[in-house]
Amino acid sequence: MKYAFFPGCSLESTAWDFDASVRATFAALGAELTDIPDWSCCGSTPAHASNTSLAVALPVMNLLKARDMGRPVLTACASCYARLRTANHKVKTDPAERQRTERIVGKPYDGAVPVHHILEALTRHIGADAIAARVTRPLSGLKVACYYGCLLTRPPEVVAFENPEHPVSMDTIMTAAGADVVDWPYKTECCGAGLSMTTSAVVNRLGHNILAMARRAGADCLAVACPLCQVNLDLRQRDAAKAHGPLPETPVLFVTQLLGLALGLSPEALGIEGLFVSADGLLDRLAPAKAAGGAA
Amino acid sequence: MSEALPWNDPTFLRDVERRSGASVSACFQCHKCSTGCPVAPEMDVMSSQIMRLIHLGARDEALASQSIWLCASCEACTTRCPQGIDIAAVMDTLRMMAVEAGVTLGDARGNKFNTSFLSSVRRHGRVFEMGLMTAYKLRSGDLLGDVGKVPGMLKRGKLALWPKSSGNAKEVREVFKRADQEEKNR
Ligand code: SF4
Ligand code: SF4
Numbered sequence: 333m334k335y336a337f338f339p340g341c342s343l344e345s346t347a348w349d350f351d352a353s354v355r356a357t358f359a360a361l362g363a364e365l366t367d368i369p370d371w372s373c374c375g376s377t378p379a380h381a382s383n384t385s386l387a388v389a390l391p392v393m394n395l396l397k398a399r400d401m402g403r404p405v406l407t408a409c410a411s412c413y414a415r416l417r418t419a420n421h422k423v424k425t426d427p428a429e430r431q432r433t434e435r436i437v438g439k440p441y442d443g444a445v446p447v448h449h450i451l452e453a454l455t456r457h458i459g460a461d462a463i464a465a466r467v468t469r470p471l472s473g474l475k476v477a478c479y480y481g482c483l484l485t486r487p488p489e490v491v492a493f494e495n496p497e498h499p500v501s502m503d504t505i506m507t508a509a510g511a512d513v514v515d516w517p518y519k520t521e522c523c524g525a526g527l528s529m530t531t532s533a534v535v536n537r538l539g540h541n542i543l544a545m546a547r548r549a550g551a552d553c554l555a556v557a558c559p560l561c562q563v564n565l566d567l568r569q570r571d572a573a574k575a576h577g578p579l580p581e582t583p584v585l586f587v588t589q590l591l592g593l594a595l596g597l598s599p600e601a602l603g604i605e606g607l608f609v610s611a612d613g614l615l616d617r618l619a620p621a622k623a624a625g626g627a628a
Numbered sequence: 629m630s631e632a633l634p635w636n637d638p639t640f641l642r643d644v645e646r647r648s649g650a651s652v653s654a655c656f657q658c659h660k661c662s663t664g665c666p667v668a669p670e671m672d673v674m675s676s677q678i679m680r681l682i683h684l685g686a687r688d689e690a691l692a693s694q695s696i697w698l699c700a701s702c703e704a705c706t707t708r709c710p711q712g713i714d715i716a717a718v719m720d721t722l723r724m725m726a727v728e729a730g731v732t733l734g735d736a737r738g739n740k741f742n743t744s745f746l747s748s749v750r751r752h753g754r755v756f757e758m759g760l761m762t763a764y765k766l767r768s769g770d771l772l773g774d775v776g777k778v779p780g781m782l783k784r785g786k787l788a789l790w791p792k793s794s795g796n797a798k799e800v801r802e803v804f805k806r807a808d809q810e811e812k813n814r
Contacts, residue, residue: 341754341755344754344792345786345787345792346781346786346787347786348785348786369795370753370794370795370796371794371796372749372753372754372794372796372797372799372800373749373753373754373755373794373800375746375749376745376755377701377742378741378742378743378745378746379746379749380701380720381701381719381720381723381724381738381742382723382724382727382739382742382743382746383724383746383807383808383811384647384720384724384811384814385807385810385811385814386746386803386804386807386808386811389803389806389807390749390800390803393796393799393800393803414703426649432810432814435806435810436803436806436807436810437803482700482702482703482704483702483703486702486703486704486706486707487703487706487707487714487716488707496707497707520704521666522666522700522702522704524666524667524700524702525700526700526701526702527667527698527700527738530697530738530740530741531670531698531738533670534667534670534698537669538666538667563786567777567780567781605784606784606785606786607784608780608784
C-alpha cells in the first residue's frame, strides 16, 4: 500500500517517538509512506471550538494536496484523524459548508479523498495474518491493555471503522504480535488530553482512573494509538498518583512501538527512550529476536 | 397569568440550533449524555442541564457556565444521545457565543489556550509547542503550572525550541483571513 502520510504537529515534536515507530513498522510491513508536502496543522480542537469555517478549511488544504498525490491519506494522530474525517463529512453532507470551504481554499473539493488511521491500515489493509507472519520476537507473556481513547471511534458516522463502544483493532494487532491482551472496561474512556494545559486537576483524575483500571485488569503496560493520550498518561502519571493514590509505574507505549519490537526492530529505531515511565523492565522480559517467520 | 421567566430569551434556542446544526429541541432530558461525560463531576451545569437551559432561553446562564470550557470534546455524548443530538457541537457553539458576547464569568482558560494555539498555526502553519506553552502561560497568568515538566521534555526531545514552519505558511495565513471573514457572514 502507498499512502500520503499526514504526520501532524504532535508527531513532529512531543510524539517524535510515535512518528519514528510508525515509519519503522510500516516500512517493515512493506507499506510506502510519503509525507504530504508542506502539510499544515489540522486546527485540532482549538479550531473547532472557535471557528467552524477554519476547522473545515485547515484539514481540506491538506486533503487537496493528497488528492494531487493520488494517494489515500494515512495519519497516526487521533485528533488529526478526527478533524480530517470531519472535514470530509461536512463537505460531503452540507452543501453550504462545501461552498464556504471552496471559497476559503480557492479550489473545488467534494470530500472524496480517503482518510485512514494507522489502526485501520494495520488491520484492514495489511491484516493480522500478514503481521503475524513477520513477527520475529513475539511479545509472549506481556499483558497489554489496549487503550483507544475518545476520538478514534467517535462519532461513528464520521470515523466509522470500529464499534465506538467496543473497538478491537488494537487488540487484534497486539494479539498478532504475540501479546496477551487484557479484557478491560475503559478502552474508550476519555483521558481529557484536550484539557491537559488548562485544567490539569481533571486530567489527573481521568488518567488515574484509566491507569488504575488497567492494572486491576492485570495489565503490565498500556498500548495507545494517539499522541495526546500517550503524553497525557505517561508524562502526568506521577502527578496522577500524587493526587489520587499510589499506582505502580505503568509504561504507556505506542502500539507501533510494541508492534515494532515484535517485528524485531530495535528500541532505538522505535524511540523507546522517549518514554517518561521507562519500559526497560518490560523489554528485559522479551526473548531475543528469531529469524523472520518464527511466530504464530 | 404567570409571569414570563426572567431568563426567557426566545431567540437563544434558535441561534444555537442554527449555528450548531444540532436539534436541541429534540432533547427529552434522559441525561444519558451527562451520565457518560468524563468531566461531569467537575461541571457546574452538566450537558443535559445545558440542553434544558437552552430550551428555557437562559442565555446568560449557559454562556457563563464553567462546563462549556471543561468539555473535553470527547464526543461520548454525541455518540450516545438517543435523539441523535450533536451535543459536542452545541458545546463548541456555546464557546463561540460566549467569546463573542464577552462573557468571562466561566473559566475561559480554554479560550486563552485556543487563542494561543491558533495564533501559532496562523504564524507558522503548524503548532510550535514551546511558543504555544509560553504564549498560553502569559495569556492565562498560570506561569508556574507545569514548568517542572520542561527539563524532562527537553531531555527527551519532546519540546521543540524553535518553530518548524510549514512551507505553506503564507497560504495558511490567507486561509485564516478568509475563514474569519466567512465566519462573520455565517
Ligand atoms: S442524551 Fe440527548 S436526549 Fe438525553 S439528555 Fe442528553 S441531549 Fe437530551
Ligand atoms: S464532548 Fe464534552 S460534554 Fe460531551 S461527553 Fe465529552 S466532555 Fe462531556
